[in-house]
Amino acid sequence: MGIREAIAVALGTLRAHKLRSFLTLLGVIISVCTLVAVVAMVQGVNTYVGSKIARLGSNIFSVSQFSLNEMTNPVRFMRAKETNPIIRYQDYQFLRANARLPRAIGAQTQRTGTVKHNGRSLDEVNISGVTPNVLGMSAFQVANGRFLAPTDEQRRAYVAFVGPDIVTHLFGGANPLGRHILVSGQQYEIIGVATAQGDVFGQSQDNFVMIPLRTYQKIYGNQDSITLDVQARDARLLPATMDEMEMLMRVRRHLSWNEKNNFGIIGSDALMTLWHTLTGAIASVMVGVSFVFLVVGGIVIMNIMLAAVTERTQEVGTRKAVGARRSDILWQFLVESAVLSTVGGLIGVLLAYLFTLAAGALTPIPFSLPLGAVVLAVVISTLVGLFFGVYPASKAARLTPIAALHSET
Amino acid sequence: MATPTIHQPSTTTATPYAGDREVVIRTENLWKIYQMGSEQVAALRGVNLQIYRNEYVAIMGPSGSGKSTLMNLIGCLDSPTRGEYWLSGHLVSALDDDELARIRNQEIGFVFQTFNLLPRTSALHNVELPLIYSGAPPAERTERAMAALQQVDLGSRVHHKPNELSGGQRQRVAIARALVNRPSIILADEPTGNLDSTTSNEIMALLEVLWERGNTIVLVTHEHDIAEHAHRVIHIRDGQVAGDTRTRRGDAVANRPPAPSA
Numbered sequence: 001m002g003i004r005e006a007i008a009v010a011l012g013t014l015r016a017h018k019l020r021s022f023l024t025l026l027g028v029i030i031s032v033c034t035l036v037a038v039v040a041m042v043q044g045v046n047t048y049v050g051s052k053i054a055r056l057g058s059n060i061f062s063v064s065q066f067s068l069n070e071m072t073n074p075v076r077f078m079r080a081k082e083t084n085p086i087i088r089y090q091d092y093q094f095l096r097a098n099a100r101l102p103r104a105i106g107a108q109t110q111r112t113g114t115v116k117h118n119g120r121s122l123d124e125v126n127i128s129g130v131t132p133n134v135l136g137m138s139a140f141q142v143a144n145g146r147f148l149a150p151t152d153e154q155r156r157a158y159v160a161f162v163g164p165d166i167v168t169h170l171f172g173g174a175n176p177l178g179r180h181i182l183v184s185g186q187q188y189e190i191i192g193v194a195t196a197q198g199d200v201f202g203q204s205q206d207n208f209v210m211i212p213l214r215t216y217q218k219i220y221g222n223q224d225s226i227t228l229d230v231q232a233r234d235a236r237l238l239p240a241t242m243d244e245m246e247m248l249m250r251v252r253r254h255l256s257w258n259e260k261n262n263f264g265i266i267g268s269d270a271l272m273t274l275w276h277t278l279t280g281a282i283a284s285v286m287v288g289v290s291f292v293f294l295v296v297g298g299i300v301i302m303n304i305m306l307a308a309v310t311e312r313t314q315e316v317g318t319r320k321a322v323g324a325r326r327s328d329i330l331w332q333f334l335v336e337s338a339v340l341s342t343v344g345g346l347i348g349v350l351l352a353y354l355f356t357l358a359a360g361a362l363t364p365i366p367f368s369l370p371l372g373a374v375v376l377a378v379v380i381s382t383l384v385g386l387f388f389g390v391y392p393a394s395k396a397a398r399l400t401p402i403a404a405l406h407s408e409t
Numbered sequence: 410m411a412t413p414t415i416h417q418p419s420t421t422t423a424t425p426y427a428g429d430r431e432v433v434i435r436t437e438n439l440w441k442i443y444q445m446g447s448e449q450v451a452a453l454r455g456v457n458l459q460i461y462r463n464e465y466v467a468i469m470g471p472s473g474s475g476k477s478t479l480m481n482l483i484g485c486l487d488s489p490t491r492g493e494y495w496l497s498g499h500l501v502s503a504l505d506d507d508e509l510a511r512i513r514n515q516e517i518g519f520v521f522q523t524f525n526l527l528p529r530t531s532a533l534h535n536v537e538l539p540l541i542y543s544g545a546p547p548a549e550r551t552e553r554a555m556a557a558l559q560q561v562d563l564g565s566r567v568h569h570k571p572n573e574l575s576g577g578q579r580q581r582v583a584i585a586r587a588l589v590n591r592p593s594i595i596l597a598d599e600p601t602g603n604l605d606s607t608t609s610n611e612i613m614a615l616l617e618v619l620w621e622r623g624n625t626i627v628l629v630t631h632e633h634d635i636a637e638h639a640h641r642v643i644h645i646r647d648g649q650v651a652g653d654t655r656t657r658r659g660d661a662v663a664n665r666p667p668a669p670s671a
Contacts, residue, residue: 002541005541012529012530016529314525315527317525318521318525318526318527319538319542320486320510320513321484321486321513321519321521321525322513322514322519322538322539322542322586323510323511323513323514323515323539323542323543323590324510324542325506325507325510325511325542326506326507326510327507328510328542400486400487401486401487401513402481402486402487405486405521405525
């Protein structure tokens with residue numbers, strides 16, 4: 001019996017028992033759907049985050065109190081808290097005075113707080129103290145008014161550049177320029193509003209108040225570490241610029257050659273690496289879960305194939321009586337099991353596709369169906385069908401013709 | 410237990426036809442012993458048979474006589490415990506599973522009481538089934554299956570499924586399936602057991618036509634009036650051949666000039 005006859009027989013059986021086949025295939029459908037959807041999601045999110053990080057501005061890295069390595073491990077973080085001094089305004093001034101490669105060095109520090117206006121208040125607002133040159137290194141633009149100026153910094157002025165959320169929530173959308181907000185008991189005049197950036201994973205990016213760094217330190221003290229944003233002149237000079245910053249920081253900290261950095265240099269590539277590590281971990285857990293589903297799905301298929309063999313004992317007898325060999329019967333049931341499972345895999349891919357369409361429409365994340373994952377999922381579901389079909393098929397093949405013919409069905 | 414419907418010839422051991430004809434089935438001292446728990450039950454106790462090309466033979470016996478066991482052995486569905494069985498020159502009692510499958514495919518055409526057609530499958534495809542297992546190419550398969558269906562007057566219903574056909578038509582499909590590989594024998598096991606008398610007569614008439622066309626037919630039945638359609642009746646009782654007689658039809662045929670194939 002050729003493969004085409006075997007597949008035709010298998011599809012015929014599938015059609016004859018639509019509901020039963022669907023229920024049987026649920027495990028395979030779910031697992032393949034999960035597998036493909038997770039891979040699609042991780043790919044989409046990676047693309048999205050990659051584009052977001054790229055938007056931060058190319059050739060930009062930061063100098064911060066802790067390295068990524070230290071921030072992502074509790075043990076290392078506790079140790080680094082002992083060893084790494086905070087980065088102070090004087091460090092910023094030192095780097096500005098001595099660095100020769102960067103196009104610009106900005107500084108910022110931040111905390112969350114409540115912003116009030118006229119009896120209305122907004123919680124969990126990102127309050128940051130920034131130097132005026134961070135404008136060129138950030139994703140937002142000035143929509144209205146102006147950004148913080150060097151003179152605001154020198155005068156430690158009580159002026160604020162705010163995100164659109166502040167305008168929406170505290171001013172009901174009315175023009176806020178020249179009006180005042182209250183942050184931590186201090187009045188600030190609004191001098192500018194940023195363009196809207198929307199959400200990232202449901203977190204609004206427009207919920208911020210920026211004040212001059214010196215003003216920030218006047219109000220909140222200088223015990224918050226600041227982060228330095230450094231922009232290299234171009235991509236080729238980025239590594240050299242990072243080296244220069246590292247060298248200058250080591251000089252400033254008086255570190256001898258055998259001491260480790262007690263600060264962090266974080267480039268966007270390091271961020272992407274960290275991000276991939278995170279999503280990779282999520283993906284591998286989900287892939288593991290979907291494999292468990294797959295095994296369960298395979299066992300369900302085996303179960304239904306055993307039932308099918310019992311149910312079709314007389315068919316097996318008839319086929320044997322007209323000349324089917326053991327191998328023909330084995331082959332027939334194996335192909336049937338594999339076809340069943342593959343159909344489940346294809347339905348799973350279809351569902352995953354619908355999922356990516358829906359998710360792509362409802363979120364800004366660019367989802368696409370990864371071809372490699374689709375092919376892999378379908379091949380794996382076929383293999384699962386083959387594997388779990390072996391026992392039922394060999395049981396059918398071993399039936400003696402007489403027993404099979406005389407079974408009462 | 411002779412019945413008035415079957416004409417008794419002069420002898421019970423001699424074969425009813427001349428000895429120079431080709432032997433299709435020959436069994437020598439065929440035994441089949443079943444193990445029932447701790448007990449051994451002999452279903453067949455040394456059966457000796459010869460059936461010739463283009464004979465129309467009925468094997469008769471009450472239930473428990475061993476006739477079903479004999480049919481299973483003749484049909485190569487089972488192997489004897491002892492003894493030899495030759496089918497068209499093959500010593501089939503010595504063959505393994507796959508070789509038996511090939512013999513069933515090439516040499517035997519089965520017709521069952523319960524038709525045993527594949528449900529949800531067209532008449533044409535049911536008839537093609539033996540050809541699929543013999544590895545015939547698709548075009549030839551269809552052509553030969555169509556021809557077989559035309560032989561049983563079902564040329565106009567080839568695409569009907571079994572549940573769209575009457576009992577008689579289903580049995581015709583089964584007969585077409587039995588014919589399609591041009592087997593040495595057509596082995597019909599109670600072919601009319603599930604049919605009413607009118608349809609039974611049609612099926613028996615069809616078997617007669619197939620015999621006329623040169624086929625060898627072995628009919629297994631417990632009904633005298635069905636056995637009467639055959640030309641020779643082999644009685645089985647207690648696992649042995651208890652009688653081998655020529656029917657009235659057999660006498661009529663014997664007095665005719667030999668069949669064209671002889």
